[in-house]
Amino acid sequence: MPVSPAADSTPEAALEVQRGSGDAALAAAVERSESTASTITINIADVAPLPLPLDTANLRLGPGLADENLILLPLVGVWRGEGKVHTPGSADTAFGQQLTLSHDGRGFLRHESLTWLIPDAGLDTGPGPDTDPAPVPANRELGWWRPQPDDIIELLIAHSEGVVEIFYGHAQGVAAWSLGTDAVVRTVSAPAVTGATRLYGIVDGKLAYVEERATAEYELQPYRSALLERVAG
Numbered sequence: 578m579p580v581s582p583a584a585d586s587t588p589e590a591a592l593e594v595q596r597g598s599g600d601a602a603l604a605a606a607v608e609r610s611e612s613t614a615s616t617i618t619i620n621i622a623d624v625a626p627l628p629l630p631l632d633t634a635n636l637r638l639g640p641g642l643a644d645e646n647l648i649l650l651p652l653v654g655v656w657r658g659e660g661k662v663h664t665p666g667s668a669d670t671a672f673g674q675q676l677t678l679s680h681d682g683r684g685f686l687r688h689e690s691l692t693w694l695i696p697d698a699g700l701d702t703g704p705g706p707d708t709d710p711a712p713v714p715a716n717r718e719l720g721w722w723r724p725q726p727d728d729i730i731e732l733l734i735a736h737s738e739g740v741v742e743i744f745y746g747h748a749q750g751v752a753a754w755s756l757g758t759d760a761v762v763r764t765v766s767a768p769a770v771t772g773a774t775r776l777y778g779i780v781d782g783k784l785a786y787v788e789e790r791a792t793a794e795y796e797l798q799p800y801r802s803a804l805l806e807r808v809a810g
Contacts, residue, residue, distance in 0.1 A: 632679040632687055635810045640682030645724045648748050649686055652678045652722070652777065654810025656784045659695065660803025665795055671695040672715055674803055676784070678722070688734065690718040732756050732775075739767030744775065752779040769793035773800070782807065 633639030634655050642650060656676045661669040677689045696710035720734035732744035740763045746756025757774045772791040777784065783806050790800035 630681055632681050634677055634679040640680070642680060643682060643684040645684030645726075646680060646686060646722075648724050648728065648730070649678075649722055649754070651752050651779050652754070652784070653680065653686065654678060654784075654807045656805035657808045658783070658803055658805035660801060660805075662801050663799045665798070672803075673712060674805060675808075676805055684724065686722040688718065688720040688722060688732070690716075692716050730754065730756065736767075739764035740770050742770075742773055744773070746775075753777065772797060780804075 630640050634653055636642060636650070636653055642653070646653075654677075656678075657674065659671060659673050661671055663669055672692045672694055674690060674692045677687075679687045679689075681687075692715040693712040694715050695712060717737040718734050720732060723731040723733070725731060728747055730744075730746050730748070732742075732746065734742045734744070736742075740761065742758050743760045744756035745759050746754060748754050754777045755774070756776075758772045761770055761772060763770060769792045770790055771793060774789045774797065775786060776788075777786040779785075783804055785804050786802065787799065788801040789797050791797040
């Protein structure tokens with residue numbers, strides 16, 4: 578049976594079908610922006626909430642903490658402060674950080690970290706009135722703390738720099754947690770990370786942590802540390 582042009586499945590035909598899709602998408606975007614239902618002025622904060630319970634970083638608000646997460650209870654909150662990145666062969670770099678550890682009532686915590694570089698206060702900002710240089714956005718992390726029935730803690734972290742780490746660890750008492758990588762996956766453009774450890778602890782009501790990293794060039798050594806104050810929760 579002859580094949581009709583509409584059913585042509587050759588690579589050339591597939592390419593032909595794809596041609597113009599960008600033009601169509603652009604035309605649709607223009608039409609949408611001109612409609613009464615336009616989304617052109619709407620941003621993330623303006624979107625209607627989902628029909629799901631919101632995450633909470635406050636143990637007194639929102640859904641109750643799942644029993645599985647009791648081993649992580651002191652971590653829940655929004656934490657903010659400063660730290661240092663330790664780079665072999667160069668001076669330490671100061672950074673600011675906000676770390677949010679939240680939950681939705683199920684047996685895991687959501688981990689979100691935003692960091693920014695803190696410029697040198699003596700940095701020359703050029704002609705004009707003296708002003709403090711603006712912070713520079715730095716690495717971001719998204720991940721999940723997953724306590725297991727045998728008290729092992731799984732921690733999955735995806736970095737904006739192209740590294741994904743899978744940690745295993747355990748609680749050390751009621752206010753400290755130690756974890757080490759079981760696997761590291763990275764993109765070709767990412768830092769050559771081969772392993773890492775993290776130690777978190779609550780010290781005088783503040784969250785302190787130390788991170789070690791190993792790379793293709795260096796063995797495991799201190800990489801990053803910070804002291805964060807609770808600002809919510």
